[in-house]
Amino acid sequence: MKKSSTEKKLFLYAWNFRKSITVGLICLVLAVALELTGPFIAKRLIDQHILGIENQWYQVEKSDHYTVRYNGELYKRADRLAPEDQESRPATILQVNHSYYFVDQEIPLTGKRTLNGSTLTINAPEKKVEAQAERLSMSQLYQFFQPEQRSIYWLLGIYVGLLFIAALFKFSHTFILQKSSNRIIRKMRDDLFAHLQRLPMKYFVDQPAGKIVSRVTNDTESIRELYVRVLATFVTSFFYMTGIYVALFLLDKRLALMCLLLVPILYAWMKLYKHLGGKYNTVVRSTVSEINGSINEAIQGMPIIQAFRQEKQTSDEFEQLNNKHFTYQRKLVRLSALTSFNLVNVLRNFAFVGFIWYFGSASLGAEGIVTVGVLYAFVDYLNRLFQPITDFVNQLPQLEVARVSAGRVFEVLEEEGERIHTTPIDRYRGEIKFDHVSFAYEKDVYVLKDLSFKVAAGQTAAFVGHTGSGKSSIMNLLFRFYDPQKGKISLDGTSIQDLSRQQVRSYMGIVLQDPFIFSGTILSNVTMNDEDISREMAIDALKAVGADRFIEKLPGNYDAPVKEKGDSLSMGERQLIAFARALAFDPAVLILDEATANIDTETEHLIQKALEVLKKGRTTLVIAHRLSTIQQADQIFVLNHGTMVEQGTHQELIAEGGQYYQMYRMQQGALKANAM
Structure with missing residues (x-):
């Protein structure tokens, strides 16, 4: 099955919140539409109300808001005449250089204008016209502007109102999209963390913890920036550019077509940047993960690093990764610096060159002259066009x-x-059976070979053997951290592969040689925040293993805070808490993976006492190097390189004089030597 693209998956995550995103986009479209009305309003204000007095005027009899009194007569602009107005003698107002002139007759408004004294000459395409012109004083000119003031104020008021409404829509758009973006990332992080907990143990063996942490934190944070900032910028830029192009086409199609050349240029640049930037960013993000892994490992192993004086070597290894990150980050910076700002500047300059050429040569003819308002609108829209382009390119x-x-x-x-x-599922009794089980972590490198044994419900079974004999692998299979390549493992006669991993583990408890303590309190480490484990049950479990002796000396007692990994506690104290954790869940199968290896003799005696009571009614599997702790086991299995070499009780195996006997003698000899 073909995997969908990264872009499609990002879209599908956004699709989960399509309603709020749609509302945000609608707000954006409205905000853009309202903001882009500005140049059109300015065009109308300039052409119709500021420069609009340069027009044909007619004498009228009735006075209204649009009439002007000049030389004792009432005049009204040609485009303001109503059907009921009685037209009489026309007049014309024209601008020559920086002054306005009144001509008491109708003359062309287009053509080259020259003034010789009071004689005005118009070189129009059809004919040459001469007429007497009277220069308007500032007070007279103001009278002709007076009818426009009301409209100018109205247009300015409308524009300010539209900007205010646009600001409200823009705020709504920004708030809604950013809220939706954060919800998307929250869901993605939840999905990612939940998925991590479903991954098999092999994945975590192959992947350093720092790399996994980097993906949950750093990488999702980068994606959050995509939704919060990048996509918002891209969508905003897209709508702004679309609106501006629509406005440009309404003003002048030829110039709008010229400006459309920016689109393929931007598309080509995006493809180029995606190729180079993607390649560099892949190395950068991978190196960040390696750096996180290196830092995590260095912090975890700092006592060893300092004890063996490896600070310089560790620093050198970190510096290599840091230099690699710096090198590729510099390539990205160079790529952006050489193109992003310069690209927009070059495009802007070319656009204005085309604009000047178009209006300076192609439109010089009298028939092609455009109004000042159109020129202003074009310049305004061109300036506005390059802001979203700049934002667009800078977000690449x-x-x-x-x-x-x-x-x-x-x-x-x-x-x-x-x-x-x-x-x-119903609580199982705890009968465990391995039937010709073979298992390999790596292909064909088997650590367990045709292993068969049975532990009856309620029995205590111990597994011993040299390092690498397969003891811990048996526990990994029983917990279904891994599944065997061959053979069958069953609980109460039911194959564990017929049950889910969660059902298999539902009545199992485990204590490892190096117990993990979570940050929180002593009680929270026992209950694991499980609602089914009450405070009283957790305290009883702690008392059962004798942990109350040191807990009641702590400030806060059972609610005493513990740091990450329980660094404030001794190894023995951490082990007691882990043991109480397993007992609090009242497992049918209790697994002790060398649980007493790092505990002093006095603490071990406490645990042994508690075990005598707690083993009743449950199956207990013990992995132990210290054979003195398993002498009372119902069965002892001796492993060697993944095969079962001996099986029996302590007395039976001693009597056989085999491998178990040799191991026992060696440990007894070591104990006697230490005692001496």
């Missing part, structure tokens, strides 16, 4: 960062996760 670097980051996030989401099936 962030777009590529987000696209690459999204690819890395979706790469995790495409990893095949485990089926989540939490339907409750």
Whole structure:
């Protein structure tokens, strides 16, 4: 099945919030439409009301808002005449140089104008006209402007009102889109984190923790910038450019067609930037993950680094990654610096050259003359056109960062996760059977080979053997962290592969050699915030393992805060909390993976006492190096390189004098040597 593109997946995430995004886009369209009315209003204001007095005027008898008294007569502009107005002798007002002149007859408004004394000459395309002109004083000119004042104020008021309404729509658009963007990223992070918890253990073995953290935090934050800033800018720029092009076509089609050349140039630049920027950003984001992994590893291993004086080597390794990040980041900066600002500047200059050429030569003829209002509107729209282009181009670097980051996030989401099936099952008794099980972490490198054994419900079984013999692998299979390549594992006669992983683990508890303590309180580490585990149950479990002896000395007692990994507690104290955690969930199968290996003898005696009570009614599997802790086990399985070499009770295996006996003698000898 063909995988969908990163862009399509990003779109599908946005589609979940299409209603709010649609409302935001509608607000944006309205805001853009209202803002773009400005040049048209300015054009009308200039052509109709400021320069509009240069027109044909007619004498009228009735006075109204549009009439002007001049030399004792009433005049009204030709375009203001109403049907009931009785037209009489025409007149013309023209501008010559910086002054306005009144001509007491109808003359052409187009053509070259020259003034010789009081004689005005018009070289029109059809004919040459001469007429006597009277220069208007400032007070007389003001009278002709007076009828326009009301309209000018109205237009300015309308424009201010439209800008205010546009600001409200723009605020709504920004707020709604940013809110939707944050909701998208919240859902993506939730999906990513939930998916991480469904991934098999093998994924976490192969991937350093720092890289995974980088994808959940850094990469999703870059995608958030995509939705919050980049897409908002792109959508805004698109609507602005569309609106401006519509306005340009309404003003002049030829110049609008010239400006359309910007679109293929921008498209070509986007393709080029996507190729180069994508390549560089892939390296940058990957290096950021490696840097996070390196920092995480260095912090975790700082005691070892300092103890073995490896600070310089660790710094050198970090510096190599940092230099790699710097090199490719510099390539990205150079790519943006060489093109983004310069590209827009070059396009702007070419556009204005074309504008000047068009109006300076192609439209010089009398028939092609345009009004000052049209010129103003064109210049205004051209200036407005390059602002969204600038915003558009400047967001390309962030777009590529987000696209690459999204690819890395979706790469995790495409990893095949485990089926989540939490339907409750009846508590199983705890009978465990391995039937000819073979297992390999890597292909054909088997760590368990044709392994068969059975542990009855309620029994305590111990697994011993040298490092690498496969003891922990048995527990990994039983918990279904992995599945065997061959054979069958069953609980109470039911194959564990017929159950979901969650159902298998629902009645199992485990204590590891190196227990993990979460930041929180001692109680929260026992209950794991599970509502089914009450405070009383958690305290009883802690007391059962003897942890109350050190807890009651802490400030806050059972509510005492603990740091990440429980660094404020000793190894033995952490182990007791982990043991209480397993017991609080009352498992049918209790697994102790070398749980007493790092505990002092006194604490071990406490746990052994608690085990005698708590083992009743549950199956207990113990992995142990210290054979003294498993002498009371019902069965002891001795492993060697993934095969079962011996099986029996402590006394039976000692009597056999085999591998278990040799291991026991070695440990007893070491104990005697230490005692001496």
